[in-house]
Amino acid sequence: MVAVKSAQKEIVIAPALQRARGVGRIATKQGNGRTRLDTLFQEGCGKIRLPNTHSPSLEAVLINTAGGITGGDHLSWSAEVAPDGHLVLTTQACERSYRSTGDFGRVETRLQLGAGAHLDWLPQETILFAASKLARKLDVDMAEGATLTAIESVLLGRDAMGEDAADALLRDNWRIRRNGRLIHAEATALRADPAERRSLSLLAGNRAFATVLHVAATPDQAEALCAQLRAMLPEGGAIGASATGERLVVRAMAPTGLALRRLIVPVLIELTGAGSLPRLWHL
Template sequence: MNFALMPQDQAYLPTPTLQRARGIARIGTQQRDGRTCLKTLFQEGCCKIRMPKTHSSALEAVFINTAGGITGGDHLQWGASVAPQGRLVVTTQACERSYRSTGDTAHVHTRLRVGAGAHLDWLPQETILFEASKLDRQLDIHLEEDATLTAIEAVLLGRDAMGEQALSAEISDNWRIRRNGRLVHAEATRIRGGIDERQSLSLLAGNRAFASVVHIAHNADAAEALLRRVRARDGEGMIGASTTGERLVVRAMAQTGLALRRLLVPTLVELTGAGALPRLWHL
């Protein structure tokens, strides 16, 4: 027997619930015989952490999103805590991908804490924004006395090999870095898919790849010394770099992700605590 569905009955149809990724992962370190070792590890959902063997006294952690990317409605939380005098390098297994959203926004929140005299290299690989993607990202970092930091976030608008422009992609990126509770760096990046954002000389100027690098040194003199070294490596003046107190900020833009990485790698090598990038960064 067949039944016809009347219009008034449509209100009683269940609203489909789309599957969304949820994940939490965080890592903590301790010092043992002059080396930085694992102390705590928590992982849940799609967020995983792996620690490859290295020949350095620093501990290297690889953050992995097993969902294969993020899309509207996903929620990911990452965390890391470095013990006093410790050395931690955090990177990602591959470029993160922000896929097309059906309306909701994907949220990624990262909290990092660096103990006294410790150093953290926050070196995630690039985030690729696909057409109609929506991403809200927050980075909160707390430094204790004499702690230092090198942090990067890089964004690619579409895939180079596919010739994509991702004109409708949206991203909101907020940084807050504090030392002993004192705010030392804050920035907010917004892209809402407008053509003016892409073409304006004061914004992207037609580029499809951009990155921000922040280094917090021990003091203003150390930051100035690093600035001179960064500028010496950038012989063609393709990146922008400046210092304010203990803070060194580097900005870079390029037409492609490969061109951007070639600009950034010499600078990152100069600023990292280990003087080298994780193996996963090598093409």
């Protein structure tokens, strides 16, 4: 804090705090029956790495070298999948949203899928710490015949430390379009209200939750996948699946992050284009 005295009054100037900025963009092309890298751009704390795999799909790992997100930070990711391509996007580790003394930290993701393409959006869990503020936005534009599997999961504090992040704030907005037509929209908000944590219609005391969205090529495919998933979901688990049109939505809750993974990993394996998860997902 710097104080500047003038003839009439003292003006207090707050210091400009350093904030993380990161941008990562990737685009694919098709060649010899494989999805290959076309363009790659990275800036600031946003990095993208391409591990070697034995799959015809292309796998990319998104990395935030800042080590987490706090108030005023801004991360922007975007990906474009060529027609008939298959791209898998994941993260190096769980993202962490740390205490903020002011603004929300922002993470914005934009995905574009060509005709007949498939994209697996598989970031690992986001951990909300006490007094954190996080605003996320996911925008997806899909061409005819394209399919998508996407997940966002949240942990309220760290299991091993007994944290519950009771005052954490979250804003999460999804918009999915096919040929410019909105086919899925949802908004999630945590407002540090104790009723949100205890209510049977909300978190019911759980500290981990996830939404999985699969957009199939046709409504019939979505219905068939939904019936398949319902047959394999564990009895008594806080997890359910529903299909509307070409959309299949799975929502799950659990008391811990490990318990949540046990619920959602079998679901993701069934819905991903490769039928398996990236190696970084294996504990």
